Amino acid sequence: MKVKNLQKLDTFREQHSKLVESEMTNAIQKIKSPAMLKEAMIYSVQAGGKRIRPILLLATIEAFGKDPKAGVSSACAVEMIHTYSLIHDDLPAMDDDDLRRGRPTNHKVYGEAMAILAGDALLTYSFQLISQDPKLEADKKIKLIQLLSTSSGPEGMVGGQVADMKGENSTLSLEELEYIHLHKTGELLSFSVIAGAIIVGASQHDIRKLKDFAYHIGLCFQIQDDILDLEGNEQLLGKPVGSDVSRHKSTYPSLLTIEGAKKKLAYHYDNALTVLHEVDCNPALLEQIAELIVKRDH
């Protein structure tokens, strides 16, 4: 795997991450609700992160030669859903984390009750954002909302969370491990790519291929996560290496060995690029995102 020049993606990411961050903040600031609720919502959407979901969505629109701005409400929506899931995940009843990306978690700052409500508000507001987008046609909005609710609800992310919780401290089969990852993280990554395709009005053929692309990069994302937990640099990762092992978590390396996991990563990366080239679009940015997912060091 040859490392390509990621310069174009870097510029695109920087510019569009800022756009999505300011749009999320502006949208929340305009909400008519108690100030403390908005503060708690903004605290977590401004907590940084890779913004991989909104970038994937906007890059897909760009790949079809359209203006990425058409996807801003959907990009904010998927990032708000990702953010709400982190707030609820960090709660004492769930993972009980005090820190997230080096900052105190939402409930540590605003209390548990407010953190639950800020999560509920972000989740609900994401659907409001898409539904009231003045630029999208009603039938596209419905497709986006149907896909977003399926990807993030009991058939998607929340289902994956439950499976993950049930699988803790037990050795999973590869099939169970993939179910968890495809649902817990894969579904929202997949939403992001397909949402971009829906917004530009891509063909059914292209949507099918992009779904496959998203499937493969979703698995790459998780396999690389597992590899970094063993081989990564603690300072870059911002968390201790080997934490999966010490928590007896089933991972790709634990089920397949580190070599097996790397082979699987290469397999899904190759497949992602192959199906991407069958889509009638300019694949440059999406290729670079796939590369970034596979080669990232944190």
Added chain:
Amino acid sequence: MKVKNLQKLDTFREQHSKLVESEMTNAIQKIKSPAMLKEAMIYSVQAGGKRIRPILLLATIEAFGKDPKAGVSSACAVEMIHTYSLIHDDLPAMDDDDLRRGRPTNHKVYGEAMAILAGDALLTYSFQLISQDPKLEADKKIKLIQLLSTSSGPEGMVGGQVADMKGENSTLSLEELEYIHLHKTGELLSFSVIAGAIIVGASQHDIRKLKDFAYHIGLCFQIQDDILDLEGNEQLLGKPVGSDVSRHKSTYPSLLTIEGAKKKLAYHYDNALTVLHEVDCNPALLEQIAELIVKRDH
């Protein structure tokens, strides 16, 4: 205020409560997700209750001479959102209730983490249900989803919850009290009436009048709740009388005296009926629902 014959409403309620309950259960059973998550979701949607929101929605459709079945997905959606709000409300970090309608609360049976996720799943799934309704046109679905997200999110129910939480143990002004109730309970009652009107394609005039009707019955609902807390029958209520007083909660009687609260109830009831009669529909069922809200003993 003369007590009318509620027989027609009784039959309608019984029949349509059963319909909504079985549709909610069937819809959840069909979800592809871990069985335990579905069990936790079904446990709470089957916990009974007055089903006032779905009945209001379906009765509004009936009032316009259309088949209430056209509103079943929206009726299930609003009841699922009401249900999720109760699950999250009951959590230890919020009201910390062990019992709801005489049964152990969701987190007492399934644990806190699952209760948080079951609530998240019900909230998300309610949007999925409307978005995938095969009988509604896309523009109506978008109007319903926009209204449901606004009514239940930070500008609606969740905003009301936060205001309620912040107002605990302090004496509120009448304005603050009304803000809390209009948002915490009023918005979803209002959604129910307007959703029915959207589904039948009612005129803007009728929607405006129905919004006023919903505003007045929403306040009646809460004022009667406060009166029952002082004058109700413990056995019928299923909770101790006087609990608002012992928790130092601001209520209509505490701010206006019991006589003042009853006058305010009569005022909003009269207004509700007046605006209802300005709507081009058969008001019988909606009149009876208003009467039920005002005269109920639990």
